[in-house]
Amino acid sequence: MLRIGSGAGFSGDRLEPAVLLAERGELDYLVLECLAERTIALAQKRKLHDPARGYDPLLEKRMKQLLPVTKANGVRIITNMGAANPLAAARRVLEIAGSLGLSLKVAAVTGDDVLDLITPADTVLETGEPLASYPQVISANAYLGADALLPALKSGADVIITGRVADPSLFLAPMIYHYGWSLQDADRIAQGTVVGHLLECAGQICGGYFADPGIKDVPDLANIGFPYADIDSTGRAVIGKVAGTGGLISLATVKEQLLYEVTDPTGYVTPDVVADFAAVRLREAGSDLIEVSNGRGRQRPQALKVSIGYQAGFLGEGEISYAGSNAAARAKLAGEIVRERLQDRCRDLRVDFIGSTSVHRQSFWPDVEPYEVRLRVAGKVPTRELAELIGEEVEALYTNGPAGGGGARKYVNELIGIVSTLIPREKVTTHVTVLE
Template identity: 55%
Template structure:
């Protein structure tokens, strides 16, 4: 084929499923890619696996696969995803069972491994502190390398219909099918750079079709309720047209593609990936028709030889409570409530590591430049606000106290509070480091029917 059609089935773990089904049904796809991992997502998945060795993959894996597998199998569309998270093999076994239950006995399911480098991370120094990862001791939960296309390509070359990864680089999920299909050399830096651009534009699903883009009165996106996910038509040189299924909601435009192009890019001329240092500085973006945008001009140079490692570690507990105030003088009552909770939590002493208090609707996002609760006060008093008090604590018990004190405001605080919510969660913090790519050994395995029963 002179053109390969790749669709984006998800851009994060909680993404919508219906647009992926629409894309599978009507997109005439060769590949459907589900990108579902973030830094904290995989650390939380590792935590889940520690509690249950059979867990640790994306919680929506089963729902997504039951929704799309009958369609992709019928249409000959192959799937690549990082929904394996901390446990790709368990995820592959689950997909094998689902395929069997659906009567799809001919599918070949591959699990990609090697990104979990927890056993080797100890000597590496963390960017945030400069301390060695080993200094975290038993607080260390996870360490995952952003691996490149090699094991995914190998699985596709071996005939895999579904390839399930853990922490692969986001663009690599899309680049791998291009390398596999067009037989690009792994030192063809220009084509690898162009394929990385395609992956970067697709990796956040609806962000390039008008999601996270719409702004009423400024940037209109039609039929946002039925927004479609994007697909790319890619030629053998890596140039592409970004589009979507005809009749689906949303809009693919030069502006939406430019916003996504710049998303999470530090240096457009040197976007560092495991397989290539991509150069987006001379990219050309041109609307060629309704919902059709041509992208070309990306380039690349040799990769650095180092892989980014995302390290997750336990960092205490977060306790949180919220309460609403409405009507006359509600802002002053909310500020008084926050002050009272702060004073009462002082009795916890060193168990409280840090606190944050805010009045949602007043100062929760644009924080005051000057000290004091009135620094960001708008000219017109709000009609309703919600006070939020959160604290990072050494222990779960101390974190429980935060919500208890907010709930105690019902009778021991300002007038007219209501709608209290409270929560306690363990904090998994994230740090980054680097590791030589040669120290990370990756590979894949086919998960057969008898493995699925294990």
């Protein structure tokens, strides 16, 4: 039986449940999924400023705490924390291991960076327009599949670091390696993909993001555990968590995670397979234990998806609060003032009343008069100077707007836009570098 644990579901995930899972979970592998479309574009931007960086900013913190535990317990780490620079990340992990007195073998998987392989004529999937119609492209990363990780697994590396790899593929690769599955066995690869998809968001399947008090109660969320899966040679798996940890693994949490970010359950496309989630069977196998089986699939696609990051200007924001009698009307007037002052220079301007209309753009209780309102004005603009002006105009409401405004804040962020395209699989070449 193969046991794979999930140590992170996104770049900023908590570290403590991963350490506990590595300590007490009796794992073979710990997978940390830390990369999203915007995350890797921002990493590429950091790499442009410093060629020695470009990996996940929490790499050092995670590895300093995890390496002593995983080494002591014979757990191999697989992670996409390499982001835009897997080789630099691998070197840094080796340095950290040395500082801890640990002897490690680290493998870096590269080849997902395809910036030199895309062309201005490539079609953007979201709009059907050519890539040439977008501003300066700063990154292009293909979603690699499990096959790219197999040489790294064969190398015996204690830590395997990748860039952009499809999330479930990080979990699927050790299944293929451990059991010797054929990459052409679509049903088995699909079943492994189902398991990887269920594990990839870590705490979500244990009740995080599921919890809704009084409707879907989850116990002890403050001490939520992260999941593991026991997987047999057919791909059948039982999802569980370390005894005594908080959270909940149930048919409901597993079903929600199964459908998370899935637009077509009968045709979930990954670099490894086109999986059919409709046939998946779930069964309670005990307390906080759910058995997963019967994933089905079709052969993998001939093209790989590419996530493209481009310079999208700047976001300027300003916030200010109004409280007490007539707060909503004063906040509304303040928003109108800023909009009028900026309308000729900032055409893409958004005015929100946080807690009332900022998420759904309307209030579900229009007759309720809030006692306090926080005004937020934000706009996407081409220059930093214009972005700064938005916050400045909001701050100026202190003495140039309605009565009682307070707690003003202003922010400017450089924006990275994300679109995607396809690239023929045969154009992408992957490589594994082993360091020790």
